[in-house]
Amino acid sequence: MGKVVLAGIGATPIGEHWEKSLRDLMVEAALKALEDAGVEKNVVEAIFVGNMSSGYLQGQEHIGSLLATWLGIPGVAACKVEAACASGGAAFHNAFTAVKSGVYDCALALGVEKMTDAPTEYVTSALIMADDQEYTAFAGFSFVALNALVYKAYMEKYGARQEDIALFAVHDHEHAVHNPLAQYRRAVTLDAVLSSPLVADPIHLLECAPTGDGAAAALICSEEKARELGLTPEVEVAASTLATDVLSLHDRDDLTTLQATVRAAKKAYRMAGIGPEDVDIVELHDAFTILGVIHLEDLGFAKKGEGWKLVKEGEIEPGGKIPANLMGGLKARGHPVGATGLYEIYDVATQLLGRAGKNQVEGAEIGLAQNVGGVGGTVAVTILRRMR
Amino acid sequence: MGKVVLAGIGATPIGEHWEKSLRDLMVEAALKALEDAGVEKNVVEAIFVGNMSSGYLQGQEHIGSLLATWLGIPGVAACKVEAACASGGAAFHNAFTAVKSGVYDCALALGVEKMTDAPTEYVTSALIMADDQEYTAFAGFSFVALNALVYKAYMEKYGARQEDIALFAVHDHEHAVHNPLAQYRRAVTLDAVLSSPLVADPIHLLECAPTGDGAAAALICSEEKARELGLTPEVEVAASTLATDVLSLHDRDDLTTLQATVRAAKKAYRMAGIGPEDVDIVELHDAFTILGVIHLEDLGFAKKGEGWKLVKEGEIEPGGKIPANLMGGLKARGHPVGATGLYEIYDVATQLLGRAGKNQVEGAEIGLAQNVGGVGGTVAVTILRRMR
Numbered sequence: 001m002g003k004v005v006l007a008g009i010g011a012t013p014i015g016e017h018w019e020k021s022l023r024d025l026m027v028e029a030a031l032k033a034l035e036d037a038g039v040e041k042n043v044v045e046a047i048f049v050g051n052m053s054s055g056y057l058q059g060q061e062h063i064g065s066l067l068a069t070w071l072g073i074p075g076v077a078a079c080k081v082e083a084a085c086a087s088g089g090a091a092f093h094n095a096f097t098a099v100k101s102g103v104y105d106c107a108l109a110l111g112v113e114k115m116t117d118a119p120t121e122y123v124t125s126a127l128i129m130a131d132d133q134e135y136t137a138f139a140g141f142s143f144v145a146l147n148a149l150v151y152k153a154y155m156e157k158y159g160a161r162q163e164d165i166a167l168f169a170v171h172d173h174e175h176a177v178h179n180p181l182a183q184y185r186r187a188v189t190l191d192a193v194l195s196s197p198l199v200a201d202p203i204h205l206l207e208c209a210p211t212g213d214g215a216a217a218a219l220i221c222s223e224e225k226a227r228e229l230g231l232t233p234e235v236e237v238a239a240s241t242l243a244t245d246v247l248s249l250h251d252r253d254d255l256t257t258l259q260a261t262v263r264a265a266k267k268a269y270r271m272a273g274i275g276p277e278d279v280d281i282v283e284l285h286d287a288f289t290i291l292g293v294i295h296l297e298d299l300g301f302a303k304k305g306e307g308w309k310l311v312k313e314g315e316i317e318p319g320g321k322i323p324a325n326l327m328g329g330l331k332a333r334g335h336p337v338g339a340t341g342l343y344e345i346y347d348v349a350t351q352l353l354g355r356a357g358k359n360q361v362e363g364a365e366i367g368l369a370q371n372v373g374g375v376g377g378t379v380a381v382t383i384l385r386r387m388r
Numbered sequence: 389m390g391k392v393v394l395a396g397i398g399a400t401p402i403g404e405h406w407e408k409s410l411r412d413l414m415v416e417a418a419l420k421a422l423e424d425a426g427v428e429k430n431v432v433e434a435i436f437v438g439n440m441s442s443g444y445l446q447g448q449e450h451i452g453s454l455l456a457t458w459l460g461i462p463g464v465a466a467c468k469v470e471a472a473c474a475s476g477g478a479a480f481h482n483a484f485t486a487v488k489s490g491v492y493d494c495a496l497a498l499g500v501e502k503m504t505d506a507p508t509e510y511v512t513s514a515l516i517m518a519d520d521q522e523y524t525a526f527a528g529f530s531f532v533a534l535n536a537l538v539y540k541a542y543m544e545k546y547g548a549r550q551e552d553i554a555l556f557a558v559h560d561h562e563h564a565v566h567n568p569l570a571q572y573r574r575a576v577t578l579d580a581v582l583s584s585p586l587v588a589d590p591i592h593l594l595e596c597a598p599t600g601d602g603a604a605a606a607l608i609c610s611e612e613k614a615r616e617l618g619l620t621p622e623v624e625v626a627a628s629t630l631a632t633d634v635l636s637l638h639d640r641d642d643l644t645t646l647q648a649t650v651r652a653a654k655k656a657y658r659m660a661g662i663g664p665e666d667v668d669i670v671e672l673h674d675a676f677t678i679l680g681v682i683h684l685e686d687l688g689f690a691k692k693g694e695g696w697k698l699v700k701e702g703e704i705e706p707g708g709k710i711p712a713n714l715m716g717g718l719k720a721r722g723h724p725v726g727a728t729g730l731y732e733i734y735d736v737a738t739q740l741l742g743r744a745g746k747n748q749v750e751g752a753e754i755g756l757a758q759n760v761g762g763v764g765g766t767v768a769v770t771i772l773r774r775m776r
Contacts, residue, residue, distance in 0.1 A: 021522070046630070056443045059525070061517040062472040065765035068632040069520075069639070075651055077630035078766065079478040080470040084450040090467040094482050101488035129449040132457075134409070137447065242434070242465035244456040251457070263463055377453035378466065 003223040004099050005233035006384060007106070008037025009346045011216035014183040014334030016116040020213070022058050026067045026112045029215035029342075033108065037219045039229055044219070045104040046077040050091030050111035051338035052084055053126040057118040067110065077104070084130035085287065086373030087111060088216070088341025089242070089380025095220055096240035105225035111339035112215035123211055127337070130374040132248045144208060144288070146249055146375050148200040151290040153255035155202075158305035160293075162202055166193045167311045168289040169207050169331050176328025178358040181343075183212045183334030193289075207289040209335035216342035218349070235352050238366070239271035239383040247377040256305075258376030261298035268368070268381040269300075276300030279383075280364040281323045281351050283344035285372040286330050295370055296324070299381075318361045326351065326359040341371035345382055352386050391611040392487050393621035394772060395494070396425025397734045399604035402571040402722030404504040408601070410446050414455045414500050417603035417730075421496065425607050427617055432607070433492040434465040438479030438499035439726035440472055441514040445506045455498065465492070472518035473675065474761030475499060476604070476729025477630070477768025483608055484628035493613035499727035500603035511599055515725070518762040520636045532596060532676070534637055534763050536588040539678040541643035543590070546693035548681075550590055554581045555699045556677040557595050557719050564716025566746040569731075571600045571722030581677075595677040597723035604730035606737070623740050626754070627659035627771040635765040644693075646764030649686035656756070656769040657688075664688030667771075668752040669711045669739050671732035673760035674718050683758055684712065687769075706749045714739065714747040729759035733770055740774050 010032025012025050020028070026049070034041050047064055055061045064078030077098075083090040088111030095109035115123050127143040128136065136146060154160060170190050176182035188206060196206040226233045243263035249255055269275055276299060284299075286292030296307035301322045310316050316324035327333050327347040330340060348367035350356050364386075371380040398420025400413050408416070414437070422429050435452055443449045452466030465486075471478040476499030483497035503511050515531040516524065524534060542548060558578050564570035576594060584594040614621045631651035637643055657663055664687060672687075674680030684695035689710045698704050704712035715721050715735040718728060736755035738744050752774075759768040 052449055053443060055441060055514075055517055058521075059513065059517055060521050061440055061470055061514075062519070062635065062762050062765055064471055064478075065632045065635045065762065066520060069635045069765075074632050074634045075647070076632055077481070078471070078632050079475075079482070079630065081482075082449055082468040082470060083452055083466070087467075090452075093465070094467070094469075094486075097489040097491050098482075098485045100491060101485040103485050103488060125447065126443070126449075129443055129447055131450070132454060133446075133448050242467065244453045244462050244464055244466050246462040247450065247453045247457045259463070374450050374453065377450055377457075 004096055004220055004237040005223050005226050006218060006235040006237060006349055007221045007226055007231055007233060008033045008219040009349050010036055011181055011343060011346045012214050013181045014212045014214035014336055017213040018117060022054060022060060022112060022114045023066055023070045025213060025215035026110060027070050029217040030071050030108060030110055033217040033219045041071060041073050043106045043229060044073055044076055044108045046098050046107040048091040048095040048107060048109050049080045050088035050341055051080055051113060052082055052087050056126050057122060058114060083378040084373035085337050086341060086371045086378040086380050087338035089371030092218065092341060092345060092382060093240045093242045093380055096237055099220055099222055106221040108217060108219050109342060110215060110217040111342035113336035113338040114213045115211040115336060116213050135248055144203055145200040147288045148203045149249060150255050150375065151202055154290055157256050160308050163190060163194065164308040164312050165293050166190060166207055166289050168286055168292040169193045171311060171316060172325055172329040172331035175326050175359050176332030179327040179333055182328040182332055183210055184332045203288055209287045209330035212334040212336045214334060214336040214339050216339050216346045218342060218345050234387055235349055235384050236387050238385040239268040241267040241271065241381050244378050245376050247374060249375055256294065258294065258298055258379060260376045260379035261295060261370060264379040264381040265299050268383050272383045274366065279366050279368045281326065281361050281367045283347050283369040284324055285370050286325060287335060299370060323361050326356065341380055344369035344371055348384050352384055392484055392608055392625040393611050393614050394606060394623040394625060394737055395609045395614055395619055395621060396421045396607040397737050398424055399569055399731060399734045400602050401569045402600045402602035402724055405601040406505060410442060410448060410500060410502045411454055411458045413502065413601060413603035414498060415458050417605040418459050418496060418498055421605040421607045429459060429461050431494045431617060432461055432464055432496045434486050434495040436479040436483040436495060436497050437468045438476035438729055439468055439501060440470055440475050444514050445510060446502060471766040472761035473725050474729060474759045474766040474768050475726035477759030480606060480729060480733060480770060481628045481630045481768055484625055487608055487610055494609040496605060496607050497730060498603060498605040499730035501724035501726040502601045503599040503724060504601050523636055532591055533588040535676045536591045537637060538643050538763065539590055542678055545644050548696050551578060551582065552696040552700050553681050554578060554595055554677050556674055556680040557581045559699060559704060560713055560717040560719035563714050563747050564720030567715040567721055570716040570720055571598055572720045591676055597675045597718035600722040600724045602722060602724040602727050604727050604734045606730060606733050622775055623737055623772050624775050626773040627656040629655040629659065629769050632766050633764050635762060637763055644682065646682065646686050646767060648764045648767035649683060649758060652767045652769040653687050656771050660771045662754060667754050667756050669714065669749050669755045671735050671757040672712055673758050674713060675723060687758060711749045714744065729768055732757035732759055736772050740772055
């Protein structure tokens with residue numbers, strides 16, 4: 001089986017899209033990806049839509065067929081793929097195996113979520129559906145509260161300080177300034193982060209990814225098909241993996257590591273034939289500052305308990321050891337849940353294609369996107385590589 | 389790429405499972421499939437859960453990871469796949485391409501839905517999410533009402549009579565009597581069907597598939613892996629396809645045919661290298677009697693407008709031209725929405741394996757399962773074949 005290549009990417013700005021519906025966002029991102037690839041929509045043979053809560057928040061399921069219809073290509077294969085906040089990464093993974101299987105030559109992976117025009121309590125309810133609700137929701141946990149437990153356990157175990165961990169948010173905002181699609185294009189100070197209201201002790205408001213609306217898409221093809229279409233693919237999908245862990249924190253031995261990340265990364269490095277030392281840039285699923293730190297460790301970029309040092313010492317900046325979340329991350333680019341996995345792939349590709357403007361890491365050849373569902377119940381890892 | 393084979397099947401009885409939760413049903417079906425295959429659970433590398441409404445009805449998403457956890461194999465890849473009532477078939481399709489790709493050797497496709505312990509108005513709301521809710525739900529259509537339009541259009545166009553079409557329900561109930569997993573194991577007369585209350589003119593209550601709870605699963609592997617495990621696979625997955633049509637009836641030229649069926653079937657026949665004349669038994673998605681009739685036509689078993697004749701003339705009985713829905717179909721076996729696609733595959737396999745008891749079609753070698761989402765917005769077709 002030949003290579004699977006990235007033919008095009010597209011995304012809407014993330015924000016409060018009061019005048020665009022779920023279908024508008026999907027179609028906009030899809031058309032942008034097709035335009036980026038320079039192909040007609042009829043090359044798409046299958047659509048995989050990553051989304052978590054369209055049923056609960058919009059009263060709409062069956063959005064694979066909805067997108068095929070409104071994109072004007074009814075007939076193609078289509079379905080929705082859900083794995084909580086890892087829905088986008090899981091959709092991409094299904095698109096990847098679909099093309100890899102030879103059953104399809106070109107597939108569109110798209111993530112979408114529309115959260116801001118639902119009442120806040122609905123969004124809170126929707127998010128805790130990512131965990132085992134019969135245990136955690138019924139016990140009164142919100143999704144933020146679960147992550148607060150992880151944060152406390154990490155500080156306790158490793159003696160890390162919140163002012164170091166919270167720097168992750170400062171980092172994200174600094175880079176989002178230069179990302180035209182980012183939800184919050186403004187810098188924040190560490191003081192501002194630490195003096196923002198507590199949501200769930202110790203997590204401050206400005207340590208949390210915001211809710212937002214958006215859609216992002218990637219068109220992938222077999223290399224053979226891409227060349228048949230006259231394309232000159234620049235980026236290949238070197239690996240796409242998916243792994244789980246026990247769904248809830250109360251069943252885990254250690255709250256300070258996400259085993260699903262470790263597993264998905266191990267498989268991905270093997271599939272791509274590389275190690276963490278070969279990765280030039282990374283997009284981490286930092287739904288909360290503490291997660292960004294933990295992901296650096298679980299992906300093999302830092303020893304356990306030392307991820308925060310990379311942040312503090314500037315090693316996740318361009319020019320550092322492992323430049324991370326250079327388009328703003330979940331915190332400042334935004335986190336429209338089911339779309340996030342595709343935004344991460346979009347951001348990694350943006351770097352590899354040299355389109356990142358002031359955030360560009362020169363010569364980036366290999367990038368990794370990590371997308372987390374729940375508190376690590378599912379993790380998707382994608383490795384993109386520039387083609388020689 | 390070698391063959392993909394069916395290693396094992398498992399399913400719960402369909403009914404009102406007041407004492408079993410969503411996870412109980414999933415685990416029960418999965419364990420039965422593993423037991424049927426005669427393998428340990430650790431052979432499963434990926435899980436694809438077909439489900440439509442767990443978020444809306446149970447307040448639970450992320451059920452791929454939930455199942456991996458409760459089945460005791462956290463670590464595997466897992467996600468939920470949704471395509472309305474075709475969720476089960478779509479999940480199976482994703483499992484098929486996953487194995488076909490070589491990324492996984494063994495995958496578990498499982499469908500589940502739990503509907504009876506939600507208030508009726510919730511179930512009605514959940515089901516119309518299968519159509520374009522901004523157009524149809526907002527205009528006051530229930531899901532039954534949409535199918536009533538199809539029914540009327542068919543009778544008008546072809547001069548067919550309701551007493552002939554409604555015979556499909558009588559047929560289903562007759563065979564469900566001998567299916568230990570069926571929801572309604574009792575025969576009904578045509579009089580009873582036609583004198584049952586009107587739900588949406590002209591559809592009578594006994595022409596509608598019931599709501600119910602259930603889960604069904606299929607373990608599929610590459611043939612090579614199956615032999616490595618010491619198995620002697622008897623059935624191969626000769627084809628698995630997925631196709632869409634414009635989501636809503638108001639955008640279609642002809643209400644009396646589901647183009648998604650025609651497309652998915654055409655691809656499936658080509659993939660399997662057969663034609664409709666080679667199919668020995670079929671499971672049709674007869675959510676309403678009229679659909680059973682239309683499916684016979686769209687799959688190529690009857691001319692347009694003449695599907696009802698096959699029913700009337702006994703041609704869908706064992707010994708007839710195309711024995712159909714011999715385990716009770718959606719009407720009497722039951723229709724737990726996201727699980728139905730897997731129940732159909734279970735029922736087809738039951739026949740090919742010679743386990744259908746009094747419903748057995750002797751010598752059945754090729755069987756087809758057709759699973760419909762919405763009113764044909766998505767259709768999945770699976771062809772299973774006995775291995776020589």
